[in-house]
Amino acid sequence: MNSIAEAPEVHLHTPAATPPISIKLMQPQDAAKWDQFVLECPEASFFHRAGWQPVIERAFGHKTWFYYAEADGKIVGVLPLAEIKSALFGHSLSSLPFCVYGGVATESAAARTALNASAQALAAKLNVGHLEYRNFKATEGAEQGWQTKELYVTFRKEIDADEEKNMLAIPRKQRAMVRKGIKFELKSELDEGVDRFFHAYSTSVHRLGTPVFSKKFFRLLKGTFGKDCEVMTIVKDGRVIASVMSFYFRDEVLPYYGGGTAEARDLAGNDFMYWELMRRSCARGLKVFDFGRSKLGTGAFDFKKNWGFEPQPLHYAYQLHKSTAVPDNNPLNPKYQLFIKMWQRMPLAMANLIGPHIVKNLG
Template identity: 65%
Template sequence: MSALAEHVHLADSPAPAAGELRLRLLEPHDSRRWDAYVDQCPQATFFHRAGWQRVLRQAFGHRTWFYYVERGGVIEGILPLGEVRSRVFGHWLGALPFCVYGGIAASSDAARAMLDQAAQALARQLGVGHLEYRHIARSHPGDPEWLVKPLYVTFRKAIVADDEQNMNAIPRKQRAMVRKGIKFGLQGEVDQDVGRFYAAYARSVHRLGTPVFSRRYFALLKETFGDDCEVRVITHNGELVAGVLSFFFRDQVLPYYGGGLDNARALAGNDFMYWNLMQASAARGMRVFDFGRSKLGTGAFDFKKNWGFEPEPLDYEVKLIGATAVPENNPLNPKYRLFIRMWQRLPLPVANMLGPHIVKNLG
């Protein structure tokens, strides 16, 4: 069922009695109301913002259903959903592809239940393999129909306005790496376009054997979220070393995509980059540094722990619809080892050309 057909179905529903809940689909004129709700709902995250609908549609061509529930014109809950359909990686519906957090954000149990029922009905209508909610904490505890993917953790830590306190909160060995970057004279700069960041990010993921997103995707993030999406690069004597694209939400900074060139390791470029971002964010008034999602047993997991951040499990929930098992589309799956080694051997320009056609189906 298309988004238009689903909207017609909802719009043609009998008008609710006064005080009853009504399920709606996000339209462009509703975006401000939607985002105002996201700003004040404790369960909502940056990845619940309305702009993700535009990003998913324009960057990847994925269909979306951004449901909300209102009562008397007042929103009581939201659920942004995106559909990914791939012959290789499967067919699924989730909240939200390419986002580390998601799921239902609601102010009442009734709104939550209505959104949950709508998502499950849509998943069945679309014939997907599974429905996935990327809640930080489980929303269906004890329900055997909802399975948990114990693969990811997130890392979040409080920061303060004082640089010295933030520096002293970093464990000694990691603090030494930050000071190494400072000693080399590394500098942080904020760009208004994604060009230099993309060069560093693309080289970094290629070393890992991971397909890269398109440059257009990052440009769309910057265009869509404006000042709440920052592109920061690290330089050494004017030469690019590393780059990070970060989101700002309430009092939180979320470094979301980052990477370095081949010179980054010797210069402690990535270590300095996150310290430089932490400094600038604290000065901007941010009080939570969200280092984001990592897979258990990876180098990224170890790197974040070295900063003194404690892992917090992400209990993503999956309900099987047409599939018989939870898919394992991640680099830790042994069946992808050969692909990773082959990808690392590709010339970087070739990898950058082919990568976006593959990664758009991963989510």
């Protein structure tokens, strides 16, 4: 759904011994080489994968521009971008909405400069309010003309090769909750579809007063990323207690969407679920458990800290174009509190019907 047939013209003068950098838009036939670069680039993440383009376009109808820098016929850098244009939540160009990490992924300073120039030229052409990079790490020079905001952190921890050491690394009170779930004889099952997951997840976010994504979105994720997108459901006597959709990238597991039914709290369903995912990941030989992004001062932040994970700040960067201030579209904003309370009182079926039309514009 690229709205521009070609990438903006960006000419980068490089030393004579250095191959010239050209910026191109990813086409379907480029997806394999794009993903190979992402797999090998230390700065890249699961959220830089080519599959996010069809997912975002088909699930939400947003326009995307997946730029790559090429030198000597090889990809040397990538920058996935998507535009969200909403009367309620503003007009943005981001890398990448619905993802916790993004921005430029490259080891080449020349490629970074060229990709940044392309993004800024596109942002100006689209007349957006702001351009956003969801950087995992601070990047040199990003402060020049950009603003940052201390709102999000991520939680990552190494997985020990010894299962028992992983259990003992969980702080005592949280470990007791995990053992409680084990005592209730909860079981985990891997699902090919998303129906049981969607039931648990939509129930959970409704309790929080948050609009839910469409079931179509989760089907697209599962279909697009295949074995690298896994649904694990926790059951008790055949009843769904909790479920989580996780992504796999290199030697990491990323539990990304998860939730529990009304029984989950009494049965320690969520606690057991994340332990079971960690246990399975340990058995697979994975090295990193990425608990994902949380906002400072939230229950999710506290929950992850209680697991013994230390928060790491995320370096999100914003370049203002038409806007005069960094966006503040998050549930902690006081202006959304009335909406949250209203949403919690709405019947679940109605919330699941309306929610996708709202959340698609939040990114």
